[in-house]
Amino acid sequence: MLLVAAVAALEVGCRVGLIDPQIVVPPTQMVRGAWEIVGRGEGWRTVILPSATAILVATCFSVLIGTCCALALSRSRMIRSACEPYIVVLPAIPVFALYPVFIAVLGQGVVSLVLTGVLLGVVPMLTQVLAGLDSLPAYLDKLARVYEVRGLSRLTRLTLPGMAPALLTGLRLSSAYSAIGVIAAELILSPRGLGHAIHSAYESFDLTRMYGAILLVLALIGSMYVGIAMVQRRVLAPGHMEVRA
Amino acid sequence: MTQVSGAIDRAAVSVRAVSKAYGGVPAVDGISFELAPGSFVALVGPSGCGKSSLLEIMAGIRGADRGEVVVGGRRVDRPIRSVGVMFQEDTTLPWRTVYRNVAFPLEASRRDRHEIAAKVEAALRMVDLWEHRTMHPAALSGGMRQRVSLARVLATDPSVLLLDEPFGALDEQLRLRLGLEVQRICREQGRTAVLITHSIQEAVLLADRVLVLSGRPATVVQDLEVPLPDHRSADQLGDPRVAQVVAKVWASLAY
Ligand SMILES: Nc1ncnc2c1ncn2[C@@H]1O[C@H](COP(=O)(O)OP(=O)(O)OP(=O)(O)O)[C@@H](O)[C@H]1O
Ligand SMILES: [Mg+2]
Numbered sequence: 001m002l003l004v005a006a007v008a009a010l011e012v013g014c015r016v017g018l019i020d021p022q023i024v025v026p027p028t029q030m031v032r033g034a035w036e037i038v039g040r041g042e043g044w045r046t047v048i049l050p051s052a053t054a055i056l057v058a059t060c061f062s063v064l065i066g067t068c069c070a071l072a073l074s075r076s077r078m079i080r081s082a083c084e085p086y087i088v089v090l091p092a093i094p095v096f097a098l099y100p101v102f103i104a105v106l107g108q109g110v111v112s113l114v115l116t117g118v119l120l121g122v123v124p125m126l127t128q129v130l131a132g133l134d135s136l137p138a139y140l141d142k143l144a145r146v147y148e149v150r151g152l153s154r155l156t157r158l159t160l161p162g163m164a165p166a167l168l169t170g171l172r173l174s175s176a177y178s179a180i181g182v183i184a185a186e187l188i189l190s191p192r193g194l195g196h197a198i199h200s201a202y203e204s205f206d207l208t209r210m211y212g213a214i215l216l217v218l219a220l221i222g223s224m225y226v227g228i229a230m231v232q233r234r235v236l237a238p239g240h241m242e243v244r245a
Numbered sequence: 246m247t248q249v250s251g252a253i254d255r256a257a258v259s260v261r262a263v264s265k266a267y268g269g270v271p272a273v274d275g276i277s278f279e280l281a282p283g284s285f286v287a288l289v290g291p292s293g294c295g296k297s298s299l300l301e302i303m304a305g306i307r308g309a310d311r312g313e314v315v316v317g318g319r320r321v322d323r324p325i326r327s328v329g330v331m332f333q334e335d336t337t338l339p340w341r342t343v344y345r346n347v348a349f350p351l352e353a354s355r356r357d358r359h360e361i362a363a364k365v366e367a368a369l370r371m372v373d374l375w376e377h378r379t380m381h382p383a384a385l386s387g388g389m390r391q392r393v394s395l396a397r398v399l400a401t402d403p404s405v406l407l408l409d410e411p412f413g414a415l416d417e418q419l420r421l422r423l424g425l426e427v428q429r430i431c432r433e434q435g436r437t438a439v440l441i442t443h444s445i446q447e448a449v450l451l452a453d454r455v456l457v458l459s460g461r462p463a464t465v466v467q468d469l470e471v472p473l474p475d476h477r478s479a480d481q482l483g484d485p486r487v488a489q490v491v492a493k494v495w496a497s498l499a500y
Pocket of ligand 1: 267268272292294297299461
């Protein structure tokens, strides 16, 4: 509701000249800019698909690496307490600043993009899984001992389902952070993708296309977030409450 | 699990001079007793005296410092299939339905699918939860959830049930009703049961034998027979024989 009002206000503001059209274009024009990108096959191939693929791959790696690291960390109290301070400051590192370094080392390809996405995406996954492990009830351990559920079986039957809410929240945050990482990296230097579209449109003062691309970024991240939240609501058993970090 | 050498064991469970200390402070001190097959025995004792520790040693999920527990002729040094344990707290898995909660231990020991289906259905019917099999624990009352836990134990078909204050968190009415239900199931199916409870009346009403433990470290201070018929009901609460045993338990707890 608030969003609709804000968009309407923006539209009116632009149309009557309250807002300088050199800075912000009216929302309807943004939508047109977005449509010009997605409406053509070429736009899909050079703008949406490269970004979406990089984000997907980065999210997968983030989730996998984050989960595995958290599980490994939780196995040793000593290692964990040694690493904890670093995990806390991890989100504050400006990963994009490292992007030029990646390019120098790995080239201007998709690997650098994905790496940036993973570096950003892995942190929320890690912290969520650690929090999820901490909040596992003690009786799971008793059940595991009584029924001799060990190793992989214990992981898949007790540990992972027990922290499913945390895993899904981690996935949701992780995908959003990975997307930010990938697009920001594209913005700095990439021949393809949404970030590049924003950057090149900006360079050529094509505000319609620039805002269109930004709109697409928001739509992409928003739909991923909402999509995962919906999955979360569907797959979690009633009463299996969300673990809040 | 190692085969115990020597003569055939007639007792279903033998606890032999079991001791356990935590950080040098003893919690269980040389406890010994034998349980006849099919008997229903209650353990009562002051809070913190070491009842749960003893039970976990009997279940094979905690090691004893000294002594041994023998079940069905086998020395218990890890959990064994013929012993089922039920804990005081709610241990249902919130992400599994009632049915799949009961199936859990059978799945974990990789039993055959048809065997699982048959055992789960039988167990759920025993505790009268078959109609609720598709529900999740969150939608059940506390008493129903404990019945799910009971069904989960029964589904593994144990000859010995170890019950650690299984209905302790429930109100008195419900606790007694469920207790009578467990007693009936055990009697009908010839299972041996050990019930830890802090309600002396409940102990006397359900058990055919009450072991009274001392304060920490736990030792057996009194071993009382309950002279009631096998069939138990709440009506017997007013029975003078019950009152007599209850008084004896109180007297020995005064130690
Ligand atoms: N893992 C442990 N480490 C150290 N001390 C323990 C541990 N487990 C139990 N204890 C101690 O051993 C004693 C006996 O504990 P236990 O849980 O067996 O008592 P309990 O008789 O079951 O008590 P309650 O009736 O309150 O359930 C307690 O004083 C407790 O503090
Ligand atoms: Mg206890």
